[in-house]
Amino acid sequence: xxxxxxxxxxxxxxxxxxxxxxxxxxxxxxxxxxxxxxxxxxxxxxxxxxxxxxxxxxxxxxxxxxxxxxxxxxxxxxxxxxxxxxxxxxxxxxxxxxxxxxxxxxxxxxxxxxxxxxxxxxxxxxxxxxxxxxxxxxxxxxxxxxxxxxxxxxxxxxxxxxxxxxxxxxxxxxxxxxxxxxxxxxxxxxxxxxxxxxxxxxxxxxxxxxxxxxxxxxxxxxxxxxxxxxxxxxxxxxxxxxxxxxxxxxxxxxxxxxxxxxxxxxxxxxxxxxxxxxxxxxx
Numbered sequence: 462x463x464x465x466x467x468x469x470x471x472x473x474x475x476x477x478x479x480x481x482x483x484x485x486x487x488x489x490x491x492x493x494x495x496x497x498x499x500x501x502x503x504x505x506x507x508x509x510x511x512x513x514x515x516x517x518x519x520x521x522x523x524x525x526x527x528x529x530x531x532x533x534x535x536x537x538x539x540x541x542x543x544x545x546x547x548x549x550x551x552x553x554x555x556x557x558x559x560x561x562x563x564x565x566x567x568x569x570x571x572x573x574x575x576x577x578x579x580x581x582x583x584x585x586x587x588x589x590x591x592x593x594x595x596x597x598x599x600x601x602x603x604x605x606x607x608x609x610x611x612x613x614x615x616x617x618x619x620x621x622x623x624x625x626x627x628x629x630x631x632x633x634x635x636x637x638x639x640x641x642x643x644x645x646x647x648x649x650x651x652x653x654x655x656x657x658x659x660x661x662x663x664x665x666x667x668x669x670x671x672x673x674x675x676x677x678x679x680x681x682x683x684x685x686x687x688x689x690x691x692x693x694x695x696x697x698x699x700x701x702x703x704x705x706x707x708x709x710x711x712x713x714x715x716x717x718x719x720x721x722x723x724x725x726x727x728x729x730x731x732x733x734x735x736x737x738x739x740x741x742x743x744x
């Protein structure tokens with residue numbers, strides 16, 4: 462196997478119909494187990510191969526390629542991606558398990574206790590002046606955020622299409638047309654934690670008469686500007702705040718990068734099965 466990947470922002474034209482794709486709100490990674498002309502990625506941007514590809518993937522999993530350095534959400538997203546791969550991608554699952562094992566060790570040795578590295582802890586800093594929070598989304602990002610929202614007695618609405626079984630949260634159908642008891646005069650923060658359109662966020666925001674802020678975690682995916690009469694905290698602003706707070710952690714982050722480079726060299730020098738013995742190298 463010769464690992465080959467293309468790492469690029471989401472939303473561009475497809476590269477290959479047969480290559481596995483890992484998508485997040487900030488990137489998409491295309492995978493192939495062949496390099497050069499035999500790779501299904503040879504029709505797109507120049508692929509990254511072998512040890513350099515492994516290094517980049519490991520830095521992504523450790524949160525070192527994220528604007529929020531050291532964030533943990535990306536590892537859970539990668540685990541979900543691996544679990545979705547069928548039997549024909551056994552090579553990718555093996556690679557993924559090695560990456561996850563290395564990422565856990567790097568995090569434990571260098572990044573543990575680095576500070577607030579989750580979206581939930583970052584979002585909570587902007588909720589001091591509200592007693593109610595509304596969250597759009599029921600996926601992994603919303604699930605990570607929800608435990609951080611009920612501090613200081615806040616009530617929480619969760620908007621989506623499928624009800625989540627959370628006793629402290631009021632679930633509301635995203636396509637509901639009536640008011641359905643939505644609080645109108647309670648100071649509220651709205652969090653967009655799903656890849657919905659700006660129109661959907663605007664409609665939910667209009668249900669709250671005392672909206673204090675909108676925290677938009679959807680990223681930059683060519684979305685229209687929000688039409689809300691409240692301050693908007695973007696994902697990029699939230700990342701910038703986290704980066705500013707992480708200056709004292711620079712030495713530990715560099716140690717993690719050095720460790721990752723060493724593990725990537727070991728990956729590139731890994732033993733491969735050679736059915737004809739070492740003689741086939743000279744054939």
